[in-house]
Amino acid sequence: MNTPHGRFQQAFAQALFAPPETVDPVVRELAMQPAFAVYRNTVMKACIDALEANFPAVARLVGSEWFRAAAALYVSAEAPRDGRLLHYGDGFADFLRGFEPAAELVYLPGVAQLDTLWRESHAAQDSPAADAAWVARRTPEQMAALSLSPHPTARWLWFGDQPVYSIWERNRRPGEATEELAWKGEGALLTRPQDAVDWQEITKAGCVFLDACAGGATLPQAAERASAADPEADLAATFATLLRAGAFADPSTQLASDERAP
Template sequence: MRLSTFQDGFSAALWARDVGEAAAAHAPWIAALQAQPGFAVYRNTVLQACIDALQASYPTVCQLVGENWFRAAAAVYARAEPPDHGALVEYGAGFADFLAGFAPAAGLPYLGAVARLDRCWTECHLAADAPALNRTGWARQDARALAALHLRPHPAARWAWCADHPAYRLWQHHREGLPWGDSLPWVGDGGLLARPQAAVAWCALPLAGCVLLDACAAGEPLEAAATRALTADPGTDFTQLLGTLLDAGALAVLRPDRPPTSPAETP
């Protein structure tokens, strides 16, 4: 038997309740493997490891819905989307999208957006180290060349905008254990997470900031990126917004090279 055939069959036995008659006819050992009591224990252990990994990566979601609800939903996700990598700390990239379309979560329409912020934290934590552009570095730039300058988001910067729900404020209050007060304004908001040094930090980010970072990530020069940001929110104080990004460590140190190469241009 080829190794790939065994691996495919073992995976089918591990995650599928029934491999089907056709598969069993071609590989009767799969059915025999599923019938072993010890394999059932192993299957359950693997599933529990996936659920544990999701709970560790999405603590805010777990706080919002409770542990029992979360683990039941995580089990559904894990069976549908088993990990494809041995490092479970990276597992669950699609969990936010899953929650957004998960029928039992229909009464919590903000849950997917909160989950995306939990995922942003994980990605920030795992991202590559790199120096961040600060106000001193920015002040050294030639003002005459700023319009054509290509800013790059820091490798550990992540941002998210939710137009319909205060996802960032919900996420922030749970992460920081903040008191809720009398009421929470139910308006859309955004958040920025970055790790310019050792620890992940976060702050609120307006729509213009999210649009600006999106444009910079796409390789647009500063003038075009700023135009997009100000079109999205004409009342934005651009100088203040840029200061927020610099103070948060959301921008990478500028390099005296040509604009970032698009994936299609990469040799």
């Protein structure tokens, strides 16, 4: 980008999102042309449309008009860095945390985080999931040494103070829910065991268990950390829930790969 052509390309891209007074002089004359304004508006609209598609639960909560006004400010500050707009908006949750009109919607950044995790799970690498029957055949000695890595499509998050998962789920898959929300902490787990992303609520112990597994802990070590986080947790039920959800990668594949390695 140090060549004159490269500088022009960079300045042109920045001019699409920057205020007119901050435009690089190399493209200022071009940026003042009416046709450039039309092109700029087209690009901005495409980015806003992408954000609205990428954050459907947030958009449904606040309404399209509110969302698109907020999205326009985000686009002006954070231009896309990837031509695949499915990946656009990784910083949108943080933007909402500092967005004054959203200050009273304390759960909104968390909802945006879950919309982001859905996209990550959707786009993650395909891989076989751990088979519960394979795990059940392990001896006690093998179980004590076994580490299970989270599946590439697995995403999870614990929200300590707000029912973010319930709010997100009701707006991601709206239905006839009439129960009043209990204002308490919740965890969310998203997986893609088949072709579609699936999601469910999980406990704090489940989130801590997955965190430990992601760090390379053995199953007993992960269980110990989960029990410390929630002494009343049913760890056997927690582990079974995670297995059924497809939250772990197939360990037999990794073991076979290790055996082939020199």
